[in-house]
Amino acid sequence: MAYATLAALILATFLPFAAFLLIMIFTRTKPALSARLSVGAIAVSFVCSVLLLTQNWTAPGPVEYSTQFLASSGLNIQFGFLADQLGLLMLTIVATISLLVQIYSLGYMAGDPGFSRYYAFMSLFAWAMLSLSVSRSLLQIYIFWELVGLSSYLLIGFWYEKFSASQAGKKAFVMTRAGDVAFFLGLFVVLLNAGNLGVLELNGPAARGMPHEILTLSALLIFGGIVGKSAQFPLMTWLPDAMEGPTPVSALLHSATMVAAGVFLFARLFPFFSLSPRAMGIFLAIGTISMLLASTMAMVSRDIKRVWAYSTISQLGFMIMALAAGGYFAGVFHLTTHAGFKALLFLCSGVFIHHLETNDIYDLGRLGSRRFKIPTISIVIAAAALSGIPPLSGYFSKESIITALAGLSNPLWLLAGFVGVFLTAYYSFRVMFVMFFPKEIEPEKVHAQEPYDAGYRAMAGPLIVLAAATVLLGFFEAPLKNFLAGIIVIDLQAPEHDWSHIAALVLALCGIALAWFEFGRRGAEQVGFIDKIPPLYHLFAERWYLDHAYRLFVDLVIDRGISWLLWQNDNKVIDGTIDELAGGTVEGGRISAFLQTVMIQYRLLAIFAVLVFLAFYFFFQKI
Amino acid sequence: MNWMIAAPEIFYFAAALWFLMLSFFSKPDARREHLSSLLLASLGVLVCLASVGSQGYIFIQAFTADIFSQVFKVLLSLGLFLIIALCGNLPDVGERRIQDFYFLLFTCTLAMMLLVSAGHLLSIFVSLEVSSYSLYILVSLRKNQDFGLEAGIKYFLVGTFASGVMLFGMALLYSSSGTTYLGDMARVLPGMIDQPVVVIGLVLTLGGFFFKLAVFPFHFWAPDAYQGASNQVAAYIATVSKVAAVAVIARVVAYAGQESTYFVHVLVILSVASMTVGNLAAIAQKDLKRLLAFSTIAHSGYILIGILALNPTGWSGTIFYALALLAMKFTAFLVVVELAPEGQNLQINDLAGLHRRSPLLALALMVSLFSLAGIPPTIGFTGKFLVFVAAIERGYIALVIIAMINVVISLYYYLLVIRAAYLLEPSIELPALKPSMPIKLLAGISTGVIVAAGFFPYPLIRVAQAAAQVLLVGR
């Protein structure tokens, strides 16, 4: 039985990598074949992950295989698989959503010149993300962490003719790389003090021996990586720009799976992090700040994809708040449900963008996006789930977060949670009303027929599946809870703060009502209350001037400051001295050459002078 | 007293006499003179080779023949043969003076052979003067008088001045040691080396030989003599007279010089001075021969390092270096001679396009210049390496580092020459050079020797060590 699991794991993770290599080397010029290869590979991975999940649903402890890697380099690093409940759950989420998005992309990306290249990068991403979810040691996680960053760079900058796309790709990579460097340093601190990088060992005995402040330092450093990858507070501005990539990419990477890798790592090392309460406090603060900031930005954005990008940041902030507050199950459950409905949101927006060729929500409304029946219905369902309307999955996961927050001593976090729920509901239904109840419409566009061609059907399929998942997933809360109980002892009978659930629901409904009042009503002039206060509007629209700060920092400190200084030093100081030296010798040469052409008497005099000097030197040296 | 010991000298004396007779009785014909001189020179080499093993003294040690002197005689005769091989068409020496030219060449070589095997101050003095005077006239023999004459005057004046200094030095040495035989001096001097008269006398005596080797204070004649003299004579001065100078300095210092810090300091000062002055002045040169003159001055500095080490590896290193100098300088001058059919002075930029005109000559020039610079796979590097090993054995690390820095400076101007040969394109399209078969052969062999001796120098080192043994025995 053990071999079957290992075989399935290897198949699930390495098949997409094989597909990537095949496409890049051989089938680069044959798009259809590469698409089939990639989708086939991810389908097999999906089947394996589901089988693994079902088989190990009741398994007692984690299933783990590891071999010694780089032994000869003097380090003891374990490499292998850690297929515990969390790993398998993440494996299944990534596999399902990758499969759905790759099928969706058959329609969306049809006719794109870089079609096979797109599928190659998608398979590369699938391999990296799948292997990350079942990695055995922290170093292995770091390696696939970087590869995921690389595939996000390649996919964001997929349409590289557009300067903005390659710029966004570069920005994304450098920002995540800043986070990764913190993670890398955290890795060293842990390796040097705990002597081992295995995930099980760190969660278990190894971490006990570490002194307290080293524990906090390494936790903070590793959290730096999470901040980078999941676009949390300081390093968040790359995610909205990442929307330059194709929409399926945004759906897969920048909403459901890649950005969730940070939260997954948090959950993976949850026991290790919870050893230092001070660190958890800081994580809670960062999660809250990024959640609130992102939701304010979402309220004013006019680009549909950017709205969902800000929403992703804020939902990730929610998850980190939940985990930091000790709600292990709440965080992981929200991660699962969020992956579902956020992917659905993006894919539906993708259909609208694909057919109406615009991202602006007001234009989408004007060009009549109502006539696409399936995407409209599924986007409404997804928006409702996002705002936490029962009976959808979003409500259950948000409710478990609110419970976790309520359990905290300081009520401030709960208040922030409520504000978040309100804003989330407001901005998601703002988009709905603007798109589906436009003020002025272009008649001939609105009444055109819904195009039922093959591409459309390829896109509609995944929407239906995801919509079903969003609706049904809520009811799987209980089975999921005792499935995950295997890892952390979750107090199943946590005291029900039912008043907080009702408060959260009421706030969500108020949010929707405000959105309806401002955008949905018959005579509403569709202008948000924020837009009326220009300074606040610009603050939010400019992403709290974070981008300016970064550009200023890179421009002044890096470009104009240090590198200019060092370049001058290199040019003037070092090269200068050497050229001066060379010039000096050449000048010396000219002088001594001239001395050779002097008249004969002076030469004889010089000879005699030297001889006299040597004689005197004798006496001088004698004394 | 069997006369066979002095067989080489007798032969060269006869050859000189032959050309003297020719100049009186027959009409000068360049072709015939060149062939006969070539024949005589090659015979001379054979005689010297034959007499390598001969040992013994004539005129009570005034003329000593030992392995040291015989090895150097072979080098001198070989050098003469090579130079005469270059004198195929002597455009620069007038038709009328061809015979005198060869007569003087043979006399000068004869004098140098006597100098090499001289064991007595007087024989050193006389043979040195004879070789110098013949060189003064050879330098002035150039057809376009203004160059030749000026060089001749300057060479003569500095030369005689130096011989005056040498004489005074010898007088001081004689007055302190009471004997003029080098062998006796070696036994008498050790005790009193720290007396001023002895040591200054020694330094002044060496002054005369430093003139021949073009060491720092006495180097003023070299640039003008090289530039002024015709290419073949300059080649002769650069190779053969340097070898003789090294031999006599080695012998005098080995016999008379003793372990005295002052004496070593003097040699260090002179060595560093001549290296630096030579290398620096060479950077600003436009005329190729003048550049080679300054490089010779620099090389005399490196040779002095070998001498000042005063230990067996030092002597063998110096002898090997003299041999290396002969090979390197000859190849460089071969290219100079070939490139100046009318015997005119070559500017560095006249080398332009050499790699196209004649790849073999360009390669020969490059290999010889890299060897002069001391880049490893060449004989020049082995010479420098042996000399540096000797110096560091005595602990003079700073001197070796200064010498290596000088190597770097010297590479700069050698690279300028190579740049001219390989990179520059001539303004007017020059005809492809077709050197005659013997010259091609000569260039090939000499380049081969330079590189082979760089890779596998052991046979030559063994010869140098054998010669060096004699200097130690004399102590």
Added chain:
Amino acid sequence: MIVPLSHALILAAILFGLGVFCAVARRNLIMIVLGIEIMLNSASIAFVAAALRWQNLEGQTFVLFILAVAATEVSVGLAIIVYAFKRTGSFDPGNYSMLK
């Protein structure tokens, strides 16, 4: 010995100095050759004194050879200088500065 050797050597050294001064001071080629002659003679004095001091004839023989060599030197030197005078018309060493 009538006079200690050192006195004779000092005399020779002074004469040597004079010779050098004579060679260096005047801008005339002939005077340079003259100066060098004086230097040679100073060396002869030193040799003679040393020969007396060591009671052997080697010094004397040296002097004889110095005279002979000085003679050849003068002849060769004057030949070149006179020939140069014929061509350039002046003894001033200054105008021989073509070789740069």
Added chain:
Amino acid sequence: MHMEPANLPYLSAILATTVAGLIAIMLIPAEKKELIRRVSAIFSGITLVISLLLFFSYDRSMGGFQFVEDFSWIPSLGIRYTNGVDGFSLPNLLLTGIVFFTGVLTMWEMETRVKEFYALYFLLVTGVFGLFMSLDLFFIFVWYDVSLFPMYLLIAVWGTTRKEYGAMKLTLYLLAGSALILPAVIFLYFKSGTGSFGFVALMQSGMSGTIAPWEQKFAFILLFLGFGILAGVWPFHTWSPVGHAAAPHAVSMVHAGVLMKIGAFGVLRVAIMLCPVGWSYWAPLMAVLAAIGIIYGAFVGLRQTDLKYVIGYSSVSHMGVVGLGLSTMSIEGLNGAVFQMFAHGIMTALLFSSIGYIYDRTHTKMVPELGGLSRVMPVASTFFILAALASMGIPGLANFWGELVVFIAAFRTYPTLGVIAVLALVVTALFMLRVVQHTFYGPVNEKFSHLQDVSFFLGIPRMILAAVLVIVGLYPSILFDVIHTASAPFINGLPK
């Protein structure tokens, strides 16, 4: 450190092949360009095969020097022609073989003075091969300068921007390096009292302390500065960007790919292994200079507009990582440093090879003038981007492992310098991506729209390099096992 004699003289065979190739090229008349190229390809191929053969038949379990050949050369000075290969020199030998073969193929389209180019190129590589395999200090120095011998002409005649200045500066700089090495080598020869230049004999005397501590310190600093100049140690690195930019592509491939490794290998083999006391004394200085080098290379690289200058400065940064590894005096440090030497060699060779292809087509190396090449020649751009990713240290490619192990070792001994070096990773990523973006992405400019992509044959050298990068990246213990056999016994044998 035992010496296991070879049954067949493989090592001298490599040298013989290169010399035979040199002579063969000299004999072929200059106008038969195609024939010359084929002959040089065949001979370089043979050397690659032999070095591969050596690499895989080296007995990992036994370690020490293998395939040893030993003939007396100059008995009076104790100089012997000894060749041998151990864990440190084997990867470099293989690296030289690969870079040599791919270099020959990269210059396939060159037309000017082909014969002289390949002759000098063979001479250059003979020197490099010789240095990596010789176990006699005299020969290490001789081969070091033989590789220097043709450098001036190769750059001055076939170079590109500011070629004469670059060639002159590079040659004089490297010779100045050798000006420091020779006195130190002879100094060690005398102080060791063994009366032989043999490396093993000198090493025993170095280890056993017959060379006094102050002598080891003095010799070490001289050797470190001498070889450091060639390895691009911080204050002496200014020749490398200028030299890289000026040199033709194949020469800058060998130049950056292998010649800088000679410097680092020289420091490791001659300075560290012969003067351990000196090493422990000067190690902090080495670490500081290396860390500055890493930061310096990355930051100054940001400002460059010439592609080759960018690669030049990134090489300075990567060689800083090697220097840091060497200065940590630990097994991981040495393992990481030697691994990084190999990885950086392959990566720089791939970078220069792809720049070569681009330069031959667009005749410009200035980044602002380039743009949108990825659409015009996707395959050629992929090679450059792959190499750029490797230089940023993306896992799955060779450089990552080298940097990982070096940083772990550095973090143990010099934590602050380790942190600084790791922070430089961000800046390296920034300037590499900026170059890739301006050169390959962005709108296609019309000047280059007519260019066609790299043909299969021309792609071979770049494919080999890319394949090696990926294979070593995915399975690094091919190299680590070999290097470990040399570093472990050396470090454990060190006197405390």
